[in-house]
Amino acid sequence: MNLLVNIDHIATLRNARGEGYPVPAEAARVCEDAGAKGIVFHLRGDRRHIKDEDVVELKKVVRGTLDFEMAATDEMLNILIETDPHLATLVPEGREELTTEGGLNMSVVYDDFKERVFPKIRETNIEISLFIDPNPRDVELAHELGSDAIELHTGVYANAKSDDGRINELKRLREAAQMAHSLGMKVNAGHGLNLKNLSLLLEYVPHLNDISIGHALVSEALFKGLPDTVQEYLELLSIHRDVK
Numbered sequence: 001m002n003l004l005v006n007i008d009h010i011a012t013l014r015n016a017r018g019e020g021y022p023v024p025a026e027a028a029r030v031c032e033d034a035g036a037k038g039i040v041f042h043l044r045g046d047r048r049h050i051k052d053e054d055v056v057e058l059k060k061v062v063r064g065t066l067d068f069e070m071a072a073t074d075e076m077l078n079i080l081i082e083t084d085p086h087l088a089t090l091v092p093e094g095r096e097e098l099t100t101e102g103g104l105n106m107s108v109v110y111d112d113f114k115e116r117v118f119p120k121i122r123e124t125n126i127e128i129s130l131f132i133d134p135n136p137r138d139v140e141l142a143h144e145l146g147s148d149a150i151e152l153h154t155g156v157y158a159n160a161k162s163d164d165g166r167i168n169e170l171k172r173l174r175e176a177a178q179m180a181h182s183l184g185m186k187v188n189a190g191h192g193l194n195l196k197n198l199s200l201l202l203e204y205v206p207h208l209n210d211i212s213i214g215h216a217l218v219s220e221a222l223f224k225g226l227p228d229t230v231q232e233y234l235e236l237l238s239i240h241r242d243v244k
């Protein structure tokens, strides 16, 4: 299992004052030096955090997995291909949302992904991951498209207000992970994960490959420092799984 750190909110802090710091690429270097296996960024259509110049710098400095999270617009596909990261994680994107609010609606995007998006990315060596909610139909459609991986949306689990709600969502995540794995896809996960909710997820959900964590990790790093925070996450992950 790999810890990938999402550094979007380093850019949020930088953009709050426009002084040019903190620098996302510098944070990426510190996270990788501390043991993270890669870096995730989301270049949004409105450029609210990561900017195009950050993408160029991240491509230069990241030594491990570079995961380019994006909506599948023509504009982003062109930047993706120019950037040539290891992985493209395709997500839905709504202008008014504070953060990605759910997985792709696979039955809605299926034809467009099949005809326009997958053929374009398949001209490259970039792996494709689809950010989906943990339901069997979406896993099946991701497989039919020939996706290399899915990223399970863990936000509903992370925000569950009751034990029943949490357990119910963990079951859905477990079944989706088992199904995706048996269909030959890698299983990634992310959204809303933190030091309090990670353990239970890892106990329940098998076959996890990349775990993507951003907001909580960057927030904790304000108090504990980025290297120590990354190491704390790695220690927690290694209690449950082999961390590469």
Ligand code: PXP
Pocket (backbone or CB within 6 Å): 006, 008, 042, 069, 089, 091, 099, 100, 131, 151, 189, 190, 191, 192, 193, 212, 213, 214, 215, 216
């Ligand atoms: N995975 C995806 C697809 C996301 O959209 C996000 C949020 O940008 C994350 C993981 C990380 O979520 P968080 O910042 O809550 O850790």
